[in-house]
Amino acid sequence: QKEVEQDPGPLSVPEGAIVSLNCTYSNSAFQYFMWYRQYSRKGPELLMYTYSSGNKEDGRFTAQVDKSSKYISLFIRDSQPSDSATYLCAMSVGGGSYIPTFGRGTSLIVHP
């Protein structure tokens, strides 16, 4: 079993839809949870960063962490074609100069 599991998709949705992206993990020592967005042929960029269980909202994006279930989610409201990208979850055991473990990424396609 991989430490971080993420469905690669692709996930195709119409513009304006609510998107739900998810990851599960097995290492209970993970404390920091991140979502990265990666456009084709580019490096990943950090979208959301959470430490504890619960929800964190930033504009159209909401990150949710359920440590008891070892399950994290990223919700995108009012999805736009420009949201089309690969979304990678990542998690680590400590902050500072940490080395996160990445999921394989979910490819999202938002069509007009």
Place this chain on the structure above:
Amino acid sequence: GAVVSQHPSRVICKSGTSVKIECRSLDFQATTMFWYRQFPKQSLMLMATSNEGSKATYEQGVEKDKFLINHASLTLSTLTVTSAHPEDSSFYICSAPRSGELFFGEGSRLTVL
């Protein structure tokens, strides 16, 4: 703007040659940088941790003699793929931590013919 710069973005080389990829932190010092490899539709796989002034730390299964890493200064790390073969063709990405956040370069697409 970008905080980590990676060069070149694309490189095509012949089998048996060596290729150098540079990773620079912009406007901050990075004593540690990370090198990743990514195959299509696959996750980022950590290859090695580059340490300024000391030897790099390689992940299990990564050949240190094939993937030479040099962290020559606090803002520059280089990855040299030696005697490249077609199976080395991949997307290589570097990253550097700053203030608890990991910033990535734009990536380098290597194609070995």
